[in-house]
Amino acid sequence: MNLNPVFDKEIKRNCRSMKISWIVFGCNLVLGTIAVISFFGEGVIHGYMQTDRYRMPIRCYMMMSYALFLMVALLIPGITAGSISLEREKQTLDVLLTTNLNPWKIITGKLEASLSMVFLLAVSAMPAVALVMVFGGVGFLDLIALVALLVISGIFIGSLGILCSALFKRTTLATLMAYVLLIFFVAGTAAIVMIASHINVLQNEAAGLYDGRSDIGGLVYLLLLNPFASFFSLLSGQVGNGREMLDICNAFGDYSQSFVVNHFSVFAAGIQLILSGGFIALSGALLNPLRKK
Amino acid sequence: MLKIENLCKRFGDFTALDHLNMQVDKGELFGFVGPNGAGKTTTIRIISGLLRATSGEVWVNGMRTSRNTKKLKESIGYVPDTFGVYDNLKVSEYLEFFAAAYGIYGKKASSRRDEVLEKVGLLEQREMMVDTLSRGMQQRLCLARALIHRPELLVLDEPGTGLDPRTRRAFRRTLKDLCEEGYTILISSHILTELSDICTSIGIIDMGKMVLQGQIDEIMLSIEASNPLLITVFRDTDRAAELLRRNPLVTRISIEKNKIAAHFTGSREEEAELLRELVEAGIPVTSFVREQTSLETLFFHLTEHEQEVSVFEFESGI
Numbered sequence: 189m190n191l192n193p194v195f196d197k198e199i200k201r202n203c204r205s206m207k208i209s210w211i212v213f214g215c216n217l218v219l220g221t222i223a224v225i226s227f228f229g230e231g232v233i234h235g236y237m238q239t240d241r242y243r244m245p246i247r248c249y250m251m252m253s254y255a256l257f258l259m260v261a262l263l264i265p266g267i268t269a270g271s272i273s274l275e276r277e278k279q280t281l282d283v284l285l286t287t288n289l290n291p292w293k294i295i296t297g298k299l300e301a302s303l304s305m306v307f308l309l310a311v312s313a314m315p316a317v318a319l320v321m322v323f324g325g326v327g328f329l330d331l332i333a334l335v336a337l338l339v340i341s342g343i344f345i346g347s348l349g350i351l352c353s354a355l356f357k358r359t360t361l362a363t364l365m366a367y368v369l370l371i372f373f374v375a376g377t378a379a380i381v382m383i384a385s386h387i388n389v390l391q392n393e394a395a396g397l398y399d400g401r402s403d404i405g406g407l408v409y410l411l412l413l414n415p416f417a418s419f420f421s422l423l424s425g426q427v428g429n430g431r432e433m434l435d436i437c438n439a440f441g442d443y444s445q446s447f448v449v450n451h452f453s454v455f456a457a458g459i460q461l462i463l464s465g466g467f468i469a470l471s472g473a474l475l476n477p478l479r480k481k
Numbered sequence: 482m483l484k485i486e487n488l489c490k491r492f493g494d495f496t497a498l499d500h501l502n503m504q505v506d507k508g509e510l511f512g513f514v515g516p517n518g519a520g521k522t523t524t525i526r527i528i529s530g531l532l533r534a535t536s537g538e539v540w541v542n543g544m545r546t547s548r549n550t551k552k553l554k555e556s557i558g559y560v561p562d563t564f565g566v567y568d569n570l571k572v573s574e575y576l577e578f579f580a581a582a583y584g585i586y587g588k589k590a591s592s593r594r595d596e597v598l599e600k601v602g603l604l605e606q607r608e609m610m611v612d613t614l615s616r617g618m619q620q621r622l623c624l625a626r627a628l629i630h631r632p633e634l635l636v637l638d639e640p641g642t643g644l645d646p647r648t649r650r651a652f653r654r655t656l657k658d659l660c661e662e663g664y665t666i667l668i669s670s671h672i673l674t675e676l677s678d679i680c681t682s683i684g685i686i687d688m689g690k691m692v693l694q695g696q697i698d699e700i701m702l703s704i705e706a707s708n709p710l711l712i713t714v715f716r717d718t719d720r721a722a723e724l725l726r727r728n729p730l731v732t733r734i735s736i737e738k739n740k741i742a743a744h745f746t747g748s749r750e751e752e753a754e755l756l757r758e759l760v761e762a763g764i765p766v767t768s769f770v771r772e773q774t775s776l777e778t779l780f781f782h783l784t785e786h787e788q789e790v791s792v793f794e795f796e797s798g799i
């Protein structure tokens with residue numbers, strides 16, 4: 189099995205790039221600070237006799253997980269949005285396209301390279317997370333699930349970035365659009381659900397119902413496109429009561445019996461992966477110089 | 482090796498290539514010449530599979546470019562007119578990357594890498610970062626890259642731009658060597674003289690059409706034949722003109738003082754015979770030469786547009 193050449197090349201370049209080194213260093217610094225504060229800081233503040241001290245490692249795990257997600261969400265669009273457009277701007281894309289590498293290989297290579305960043309960050313958080321395991325509260329399978337979902341979010345956000353990169357000629361515009369689209373998927377979907385619910389309540393009031401409850405039906409499934417929602421749902425299952433996502437959904441109707449909502453993170457991850465496949469296929473088509481207009 | 486039939490390319494309303502026909506045989510070093518905007522880059526990008534033709538066919542090695550793209554890419558090495566290189570990558574890694582892009586890995590890749598580096602004379606720079614190489618070195622590296630998968634056809638788009646005369650000459654030398662090794666090469670340029678000493682054939686393109694194509698020595702010969710003989714005599718101009726007029730191979734003569742220009746359709750040998758006749762008739766001939774038209778003049782002649790004329794007509798039509 190040979191590595192994807194594009195992946196291999198990107199990794200070689202990234203390893204030498206000071207920018208990437210600084211980013212990884214900065215992220216590790218943040219993760220380390222979180223670990224140190226939660227292990228020592230809380231002890232100092234609350235004293236070691238505090239009754240909820242057993243929650244401390246779990247809170248550390250939670251904070252680190254959200255920090256990792258935030259880093260993925262902030263870094264991946266920036267990295268992937270330049271993947272195609274930078275090759276275009278540096279005039280290296282044409283040559284790449286005349287080789288035996290088809291657009292699909294080029295795009296997956298770029299995506300793999302950006303995912304290696306996610307892995308690097310996740311791995312660098314492992315020592316601290318492993319400590320959490322020692323203290324108990326989080327199991328090994330939880331850890332696997334966390335990394336898997338981080339990678340899936342990385343694929344989703346990364347393929348979104350690559351699509352922008354293939355779509356827009358200029359890297360600056362591609363980067364801007366990548367973040368705008370990510371914000372749409374994270375905040376936009378939530379906003380649509382809330383606005384729909386508000387309208388529903390108003391309609392109910394107009395019809396004489398004043399219970400303040402809304403029912404927006406299937407629209408709540410829009411949240412499956414939200415990478416933060418899937419992550420939140422997973423963590424809720426791991427370190428919360430596991431009902432948080434259901435409670436949120438139930439604010440917009442009754443979903444207690446909904447199979448999808450009860451297995452939210454799995455379905456969300458699946459749908460986001462399918463969508464990623466679509467983004468990648470579309471980027472590949474955009475990259476093909478002989479495509480019919 | 483390469484055959485282009487009725488190739489057309491339109492960008493919106495603009496016709497960049499207008500039923501272009503072209504043929505390059507195996508082992509040829511083909512000079513593809515034309516002024517700016519003639520359509521050279523467009524043609525080359527279509528051959529390399531970077532641009533879709535509006536109509537017409539391109540055949541490489543008996544294969545249609547619109548089909549079997551993969552096999553085609555393996556037969557073509559493409560050097561673009563402008564290109565960039567990656568940062569943070571060594572020369573050797575750069576070539577290994579492209580080897581891998583053609584599915585060549587491991588030992589085979591490293592031997593290929595050294596082979597092409599040797600060919601372009603960059604073996605000593607293999608540990609340097611590609612973006613720190615000089616422009617000339619990058620150009621050579623780009624050629625090395627195009628050779629890494631041993632394509633049968635090399636397509637180079639104005640590879641001389643930005644190089645000093647010495648480097649240009651060295652680059653041409655490399656191309657000639659490659660041609661002797663058996664590569665078929667298509668090289669575009671807007672400087673004809675630069676190509677005429679290395680190419681075996683040339684094609685002149687203008688406004689998307691091929692205006693002249695053929696083996697370079699044949700073209701030179703046909704140009705020669707159409708040029709007049711320039712004869713300068715010390716005196717007896719009239720007698721010399723009389724003698725020339727009587728020669729059946731002379732079609733037209735014009736006289737200016739002691740200089741005679743005679744259109745002569747004979748061969749080299751008959752040319753010598755004519756000179757002997759003149760001398761034997763006692764005419765003091767001081768010089769006897771074919772007018773030298775370079776390819777360059779021909780090029781200018783062929784690529785002259787009616788633009789000036791139309792401007793004139795426009796102005797006079799007020």
Ligand SMILES: Nc1ncnc2c1ncn2[C@@H]1O[C@H](COP(=O)(O)OP(=O)(O)OP(=O)(O)O)[C@@H](O)[C@H]1O
Nearest residue numbers: 492495497515516517518519520521522523524671
């Ligand atoms: N993408 C495009 N869109 C519109 N017109 C184009 C495009 N590419 C090329 N052209 C036009 O096609 C014509 C031929 O261009 P081309 O680049 O092939 O010329 P060239 O012979 O390579 O010239 P040069 O010697 O300057 O490189 C030009 O008039 C150019 O403006």
Ligand SMILES: [Mg+2]
Nearest residue numbers: 521522562639
């Ligand atoms: Mg050009």
